[in-house]
Amino acid sequence: MSNFEPVYIAGVGMTKFGLYPDRSIKKMVREAVELCLADASARPGDVEGLYFGNVGQGMIEGQSAAPGQIALRPLGFEQAPITNLENGCASSSSALWLAVMQVRAGMADIAMAVGAEKLSTDDVARRDSVFLGGFDVHDREGVFRELARYSEGIESPPVEGSRSAFMDIYGHWTRAHMRDFGSTQEQLATIASKNHWHSTMNPLCQFQRTFTVEEVLAARPLAYPLTVPMCSPYSDGAAATIVCSRRGLEKLGAKGSAVAIRALVQVSGTDRDYRDWERHITKIAADQAYEEAGIGPAEIDFAEVHDATAFGELLNSENLGLVPRGEGGVAAVRGETKLGGRIPINPSGGLESRGHPLGATGLAQVHEIVTQLRGRAGPRQIEAPKLGITENGGGLYGIEEATAVVGIFAAPGE
């Protein structure tokens, strides 16, 4: 059981993700934060600490130093500390981790995590630089040399056309798993097809259309074996979450719909051996989260995982213990991970369909978890879920993500 005082989610808010060249980050933040405040019945003056997750605003639009203060202060927040942070694609999960830490420390009864990103820009070189900066800029060749060692044994036909550096990284990860466990391109296409089907039931998604497995396989390749519908797009968007102590919940009168955070863990990785998948950074985070929550993976009802590509979902369904090691693809083909299956994964549509505004993605996952646990997910509602899990990774260090965040959340009253 957890050693910590309970911390609750009192409210969530997010924009529809998409490409909004004419909307500033500030406008997107305003929408997400106002939805979140309304959902929690909170006013800006109630919030005692704010954490702003973002990756590219400095590099794309030149906003350094205080992007969170500049986006949040005009909404009426005064005096409460605002901290800007970045952990790659896990930035807003790290923001949530810090907000929870402030409540656990007794330094706030009510705190807010915010994530935002604007990747639509005419300056494509600047956007590319954000992804190229996601791993060691002093040794880019060395990083890809290590990745090539990690994935050696599976041939990779060269592909042409634009993509982010991370699609090449995901290609290496995928091929290493194909070699070690026999995973296939068809399995990945099944995951992508499933997530795009889920997205047709989620109006907040950037894309809402179905793809058959055959359509996914026939689409433009990005990095073998990944094709366009298996990969998350460039996206803009913002999301926010309010967390509370029990006293904070009482102050807001939000007890009825509060979702308890049973565990929230952030970790870095180890210098693991290439073949030692059991020491993957995300497996370490998941093991710690289960220990903190005092439960095992069999008790989890559904998951939102970091499918920046379909392979991210395949691998992390294994790292979270939701399927046995090496069987992430097989389980997906058996239908276990789709709505109505044994353990639905990414009922939201996931990053592949919902979109991936880097700094907002982690809290978009939390938005879906909370929506499902409250029973408000409409046509994509999972039947009476009690426990949901999130997994979010960011950056690259060595042969895996630089940071991983895993959270376990319980339905109101659970």
Added chain:
Amino acid sequence: MSNFEPVYIAGVGMTKFGLYPDRSIKKMVREAVELCLADASARPGDVEGLYFGNVGQGMIEGQSAAPGQIALRPLGFEQAPITNLENGCASSSSALWLAVMQVRAGMADIAMAVGAEKLSTDDVARRDSVFLGGFDVHDREGVFRELARYSEGIESPPVEGSRSAFMDIYGHWTRAHMRDFGSTQEQLATIASKNHWHSTMNPLCQFQRTFTVEEVLAARPLAYPLTVPMCSPYSDGAAATIVCSRRGLEKLGAKGSAVAIRALVQVSGTDRDYRDWERHITKIAADQAYEEAGIGPAEIDFAEVHDATAFGELLNSENLGLVPRGEGGVAAVRGETKLGGRIPINPSGGLESRGHPLGATGLAQVHEIVTQLRGRAGPRQIEAPKLGITENGGGLYGIEEATAVVGIFAAPGE
């Protein structure tokens, strides 16, 4: 009295600040962290959470997503969460605030804050963009229009030559204070001359030479009334601090030289009226810090404050209550704030002499406070100090800093 469990500083480390075009951030971080670990008798495996403060690495060298993981993981840190954060020139003070929060939350017994910056670059436009990004990039003209309103009434002769945008901002702040309180250029020159004298006793300073008041006044103007020796230079450097719970101290065997953190407060500002200096963001932070520590300014023995310019020291000596409002300059001229005076300020030499590698500055202040409180400051040692205070500000929102951090620290055994 504080409501929080006590948190202690077990070790500090920093590089000499300067311009090191041939040293990477990674190398500077290694030096500061290894010094800090040795000072605390700690190994990397003891550290349960790390916070990496930096401002310009993304914009200057293109390192986004995970700069802290990339700099820190090779030093032997595994699994412990690493969080990258940015709060302008207060970034590493915010890193310390988060490290303390993790200990207070019971989520670590030993945590580390690290700050690093490399501003030496051939690409001057990129460096300039870091400073131009320190306030709202969507309304730069509006920001300077407000600052001009704030400072109206004191003529400002135009000056030529290169400087950062923040020297113009400091010019506006200074002129507003000259108008409201009669502060003078000579007072500012006295502060600069005093800090440069202090620097001759600190081998970690970027500059170690004296300036007479006349020399300071005769130097090249940057923004009226500020001249070059009144302003912090571009700098490279890194600094680190290890904080512990009482249990962490026992584990490290570091009790004898541990400095207690009596208060550490981070705040944002308010939409205060222009003339209402008493609601300055730093005054709010200082008032909260004194309340948290259960003491008043009269009990403070010395201070390290954010003299990005001499005016920063003048104003913040007032905001911290070390001198009466409006008398920061007069007190300096009376010699109250120099070594041997009533309340020495910036015995380290301050940002004006030590240098100002943005993301490292807050922890360099802590380095000086700890060195003095341990009685290890050599020729610049203050006589038996019991309590020291730090003040660090970052970014710009409205007419003042976007964030302010104030800390109060007690000598070993106090």
